[in-house]
Amino acid sequence: MEKIKKIGVMTSGGDAPGMNAAIRAVVRTCAYHNIDCVGIYRGYEGMMQGDFIDLNARSVKGIINKGGTFLKSARSIEFRTKEGRQKAYNALRAANIDALVTIGGDGTFTGAMIFNQEFDFPVIGIPGTIDNDIFGTSHTLGYDTALNTVVEVIDKIRDTASSHNRLFFVEVMGRDVGHIALNVGVGAGAEEILIPEEDLGLDRLLESLVRSKESGKSSSIVVVAEGDKIGKSVFELKDYVEEHMPEYDVRVSVLGHMQRGGSPSCFDRVLASRMGVKAVESLLDGKSNYMVGLLCDKIALTPLDRAIKGQSKINKELIRVSDIMTT
CATH class of the missing domain: 3.40.50.460 (Phosphofructokinase domain)
Structure with missing residues (x-):
């Protein structure tokens, strides 16, 4: 893997509280390590169109408490085609972007994994979905x-x-x-x-x-x-x-x-900050095709294919608690 000098960050799929906090963490971790950071508007759709914005530590002030995502989110049918992904790759290379942090759910991760396989492009995922339905983390953002x-x-x-x-x-x-x-x-x-x-x-x-x-x-x-x-x-x-x-x-x-909607809770703000730091530093350490997650209150990496194919388990103990409480 070549030395990473510029990282792109994007949000995709359904929005979730904490996405802005995660973007902020990615941008400021890049600044801490003297790495350039580029925001990608409207997920994969904006990536194909080269809809980018340079971000620095001051660009993301005052967003940690905001719900939604200021980079906007969209679903892209064209990116599901090889031609669409080639278009996205060309746009990233033209902007000298060396690696990607994607914030979203299993659809976002599936796109990132395929993109990585086709172009050997470094990617790290951050789970952002209120359903908490991603394998490899006890809590997703939002x-x-x-x-x-x-x-x-x-x-x-x-x-x-x-x-x-x-x-x-x-x-x-x-x-x-x-x-x-x-x-x-x-x-x-x-x-x-x-x-x-x-x-x-x-x-x-x-x-x-x-x-x-x-x-x-x-x-x-x-x-x-x-x-x-x-x-x-x-x-x-x-x-x-x-x-x-x-x-x-x-x-x-x-x-x-x-x-x-709504302002993210303190838990989600802290989790987003931890995940954002881990995502950037994992890329700088040469890791790729992983999702950042929370396991036993520690930030850990799970291969994207496992995060996508695995199933999050319902808490059986909590089901028993609910049975007792509804007596």
């Missing part, structure tokens, strides 16, 4: 912030539920994994938690709600991950419960993209 955002919202929904004797189905993000639903369900004291990893079934859901009603509960909160397999949608669950428990006034709240 996950902790999303948990705090959702718990705060559910606390407010409970005020309304208890005031009107209502049952609320609250749908949270989590298409493939239930990390958000499980953690906020326990943290917000939900009466039931529905996640893709545990198929509760409609009958068991009904039995649980009946038990809650018989125990004296006049209102209930059910947290549902969007990828839960019980019903075709959270609205189908609502209809089913209304049909079998007409005494309940059932409402649905789909939290949607509000979960991605």
Whole structure:
């Protein structure tokens, strides 16, 4: 690997709180090591078009507390083609960029891994996605912030539920994994938690709600991950419960993209800073095709192919805790 003199940094895929903090860490670590840094607007789409901006330590002041990503994010169909990736490589070389830090999820990492294989271009990934669905890290950037955002919202929904004797189905993000639903369900004291990893079934859901009603509960909160397999949608669950428990006034709240927004938590700001430093220094140490992650509270490297192909595991102990807490 040639000596790295200039590093590009980009965000891709869905935005997540902490991405700006990670960009800041990458830029300032480059400055610390006297390496030039270039920001790439709009992910791979901007890379192909050479939409670059020179960054220095002062360029990233005042962004550590900002949600989203000031470099913007986009999904690129063209980059999935060999011609598109060649176009991106040509743009990077024309700008004398020697290595790349990509911040995003598995789609971002897949693109980075293929790009590395085709052009032997040094890449390091930083996991940024609120779903926490990346193998090789206990926490992805934005996950902790999303948990705090959702718990705060559910606390407010409970005020309304208890005031009107209502049952609320609250749908949270989590298409493939239930990390958000499980953690906020326990943290917000939900009466039931529905996640893709545990198929509760409609009958068991009904039995649980009946038990809650018989125990004296006049209102209930059910947290549902969007990828839960019980019903075709959270609205189908609502209809089913209304049909079998007409005494309940059932409402649905789909939290949607509000979960991605907001100022990152202290945890995410610190994590982003640690990951950004590790990403740059790993490239300078000659490492490539890795993802930076948090394992046992230590920053570690996982090969990109393992990060992409591996599956993040749901916390079985927390599932048992939730079963006990909903008794």
